[in-house]
Amino acid sequence: MSPDPAPGGVIHLHRPTLGEEEARAIAEALESGQLVQGPRVRAFEAALEGLLGVPHAAAVSSGTAALHLAALALDLGPGDEVVVPDYTFPATAAAFARVGASPVLADVDPDTANVTPATVEAVLSPRTRALVAVHQFGLPAPVEPLRALCDARGIAFVEDAACALGAEVAAPGGPRRCGTFGRLACFSFHPRKAITTAEGGLVTTADPALDARIRLLRNHGMTPGGPTGFVFVEAGLNYRLTEVQAAMGLVQLGRLGGILAARRRLSLGYRERLEALLPDLGLPADPEGAPHTYQTFLVRLPPGVDRAGVMADLREAGVESSVGAHCLHRQPAYSRPDPGDAPFPGASSLGDRGLALPLHPGLGDADLDRVVSALAGALGR
Ligand SMILES: Cc1ncc(COP(=O)(O)O)c(C=O)c1O
Numbered sequence: 001m002s003p004d005p006a007p008g009g010v011i012h013l014h015r016p017t018l019g020e021e022e023a024r025a026i027a028e029a030l031e032s033g034q035l036v037q038g039p040r041v042r043a044f045e046a047a048l049e050g051l052l053g054v055p056h057a058a059a060v061s062s063g064t065a066a067l068h069l070a071a072l073a074l075d076l077g078p079g080d081e082v083v084v085p086d087y088t089f090p091a092t093a094a095a096f097a098r099v100g101a102s103p104v105l106a107d108v109d110p111d112t113a114n115v116t117p118a119t120v121e122a123v124l125s126p127r128t129r130a131l132v133a134v135h136q137f138g139l140p141a142p143v144e145p146l147r148a149l150c151d152a153r154g155i156a157f158v159e160d161a162a163c164a165l166g167a168e169v170a171a172p173g174g175p176r177r178c179g180t181f182g183r184l185a186c187f188s189f190h191p192r193k194a195i196t197t198a199e200g201g202l203v204t205t206a207d208p209a210l211d212a213r214i215r216l217l218r219n220h221g222m223t224p225g226g227p228t229g230f231v232f233v234e235a236g237l238n239y240r241l242t243e244v245q246a247a248m249g250l251v252q253l254g255r256l257g258g259i260l261a262a263r264r265r266l267s268l269g270y271r272e273r274l275e276a277l278l279p280d281l282g283l284p285a286d287p288e289g290a291p292h293t294y295q296t297f298l299v300r301l302p303p304g305v306d307r308a309g310v311m312a313d314l315r316e317a318g319v320e321s322s323v324g325a326h327c328l329h330r331q332p333a334y335s336r337p338d339p340g341d342a343p344f345p346g347a348s349s350l351g352d353r354g355l356a357l358p359l360h361p362g363l364g365d366a367d368l369d370r371v372v373s374a375l376a377g378a379l380g381r
Contacts (some may be wrong), residue, residue: 001028011367012319015360016191017259021251023289029247037219042247051166051219052177054185054204056211059246062217063162063188065239066201067132069093070184073203073213076082076101076158081212083189085115086328087347088134089304092160093328096132104128105328105339110346112284113325113354114141117149121348130156135164135178136325138194139284139294141171143181163295165194166260170289179204184214189245194259194295196253197245249298260293262361267294269365270357272298278381283355294359296322302354305379310355319371320358327351 029040037364041059041287048057062065079098091104104278109120113136120131131150133141143159150157160183161167164283175312179185182205189200201213216223221236241249267286274281282300301307310372314321327347328334341348357371359375 001047002358008318008370010318011320011358011371012360013322013358014192015354015362016196017252017255019184020198021254022248025247025251026244029102029244032243032245035243036240037267038243038290040243040250043140044241044246044249044253046357047250048202048204051253051256052179052204055206056175057202057204058211058214058218058237059241059249060201060203061241062199062239063160063163063186063190063193063201064091064095064219065237066186066188066203067091067160068098068237069203069214069217069239070158070186071096071099071101072217073184073210074130074158075293079127081125081127083115083120083123083131084127085136085347086136086344087113087162087325087350088136088328088329089160089162089325090328090333093135093334096130097333102127105334105336105344107344107348108136108292108350109285110282112139112141113137113284113298113350114139115146116142120146120149121284124153124155124275128153128155130209132158132160133182134160134162135167137298138163138295139286140164140167140169140178140290141177147181147184155186157182162188162190163193164293166256167291167293180206182367183207185367189249189252192295194263194293195249196247197241197252200241200245200249206370217287234365244252259361261361263294264291266359266361266363266368267292267297268357270297270372271381273368274375277372277376296324296356297352297359298350298356300350301355301379303353305353307353310375310378314371314374317370317374317377318343319374322356324350324354324356350364 080101082096085107162178165177185204187196187202218239221234222230364372
């Protein structure tokens, strides 16, 4: 192994929070001999239903599988338009494109990285059948006005809550979790998310018929019955979460409160340091009533700064960074016909100037100091 060139070691962008408990739970699941469709998946689902305050939560094999199942359960297909944020991880759009629907891109507010009622209104058409609002990087999207807009037009409101497990929004009866506002909501348990099952996802809904359809489609479209014991009533898929993953997820769920508190504390530490040292950086919105859960801490560099150069300097100083999410209008899969940057000023500014800094509960104050001083150095301050 080559020696680590950075004094103090590399500060990683992300590291999952894992311990002995996950290893033990995984070993127990393996020893049980039942690797799929057993009690651990159901227990994981029940725990998530309780945490989120939602009647139905179906565990699936990834966040992308969750979104694909949402597209299928809503019977979306050719001729249907689905509004998605221009600035996101492309799975948000891919799942809907895969069923033959057309993703229609809405700009985002550069301070929140989320769509707004105005950016969505601007791209609605008589063919719009669904809006997929992402809670980008763990900051709740404006769910109430977006849902009202959808309800008024008979459009399905879907939440892409891949980054937002545990995020909540103030409501009259007390805070309400992201993932309870849409007709369907989709979560991811990829290692970059707050908790992880290595790969994994979840679909939540208050609608029992949609939940039943999701469960059918994730499991080959089969139900008990008929002369062979099973009837295949729909062309289904295998998007099941395994017992091994659910065992890990149950332990991870127990850590969620601590993980979110640590991420928030570290993010506030970044804010303090950056406001003092680099006041011209754009910092993420963190509104009262819909606080950020900081799945990612994304700053916006000042206009004209060479981001690739900054990232290279950070790497040299042993600090990992990334560009955050992607502008779909710049990606060949979603840019037909190429609209250029003009309709997407918010997304384009994030796409050009966004910079995700290291954030995970394994970091300490000294790491924050090192990241911020490396960033200041890279910016020539
Ligand atoms: C907003 C968003 N949606 C969907 C996904 C897809 O989730 P997964 O990686 O679990 O398939 C991701 C993951 O990166 C994401 O960030």
